[in-house]
Amino acid sequence: MTITFLMPISRIAEYKERPKSVCFQGSVELGSINAGETVNLCSLSGECIETTINDISVDTHGDINLTLPSVPAPHDYLHGFVLSSPNAVAPISKFIGRVRFLSHQQGGRSQALILTSTHYPSYEVIVNIYGQTYLVRPTLPPDSDSPQVATIEPGSTIDLKIDLGNRHVPLEPGSMFRLQEGAKIVAEGAVVSLSLAP
Numbered sequence: 001m002t003i004t005f006l007m008p009i010s011r012i013a014e015y016k017e018r019p020k021s022v023c024f025q026g027s028v029e030l031g032s033i034n035a036g037e038t039v040n041l042c043s044l045s046g047e048c049i050e051t052t053i054n055d056i057s058v059d060t061h062g063d064i065n066l067t068l069p070s071v072p073a074p075h076d077y078l079h080g081f082v083l084s085s086p087n088a089v090a091p092i093s094k095f096i097g098r099v100r101f102l103s104h105q106q107g108g109r110s111q112a113l114i115l116t117s118t119h120y121p122s123y124e125v126i127v128n129i130y131g132q133t134y135l136v137r138p139t140l141p142p143d144s145d146s147p148q149v150a151t152i153e154p155g156s157t158i159d160l161k162i163d164l165g166n167r168h169v170p171l172e173p174g175s176m177f178r179l180q181e182g183a184k185i186v187a188e189g190a191v192v193s194l195s196l197a198p
Contacts, residue, residue, distance in 0.1 A: 003084055004030075005084060007084075009082060025065050027063055028064050033066070043168075046093070096162070096192055098190055101153075101155060108187070125179050125186075126179070141161045174191060176189070176191075
């Protein structure tokens with residue numbers, strides 16, 4: 001199935017007057033949802049709880065408030081957790097993305113990047129998915145038994161293997177992401193494959 005709704009969680013509010021409810025706040029990244037519909041509450045470990053939306057509202061900041069039945073330890077579901085359409089796509093931690101590095105004129109890198117199938121340069125970069133950020137070291141997809149090496153010029157496009165480690169995010173082919181070096185966006189990409197060679 002295709003992801004028809006996805007909302008990263010940015011804040012959580014509990015109601016004293018409604019002890020059996022909890023409000024998850026965030027900005028909808030994809031699709032729409034109605035009260036009474038079912039969603040998956042997915043954690044960074046890849047575990048999902050299926051629950052029903054009791055109420056929907058919009059706060060003064062434009063964020064969406066989704067009121068759900070109370071869940072155990074609700075404040076464990078903070079940054080990096082998402083609400084998504086049920087039974088759509090299982091959260092995954094590894095994918096291959098087609099990445100276009102911005103040119104220097106577009107605000108990207110001013111120098112070429114040397115990349116191999118075993119490591120990114122000696123520092124971690126930030127992958128930004130649905131507004132949530134994760135430290136990663138992208139590599140070239142392993143196309144053969146021997147290490148591959150590529151010189152990536154600013155403005156070029158290349159496929160990269162991205163491993164989020166023990167963090168899981170609902171993704172599907174076409175899901176968008178960005179690469180950042182510190183606060184600087186250096187590349188934009190889209191998921192092309194969710195299956196990886198070891």
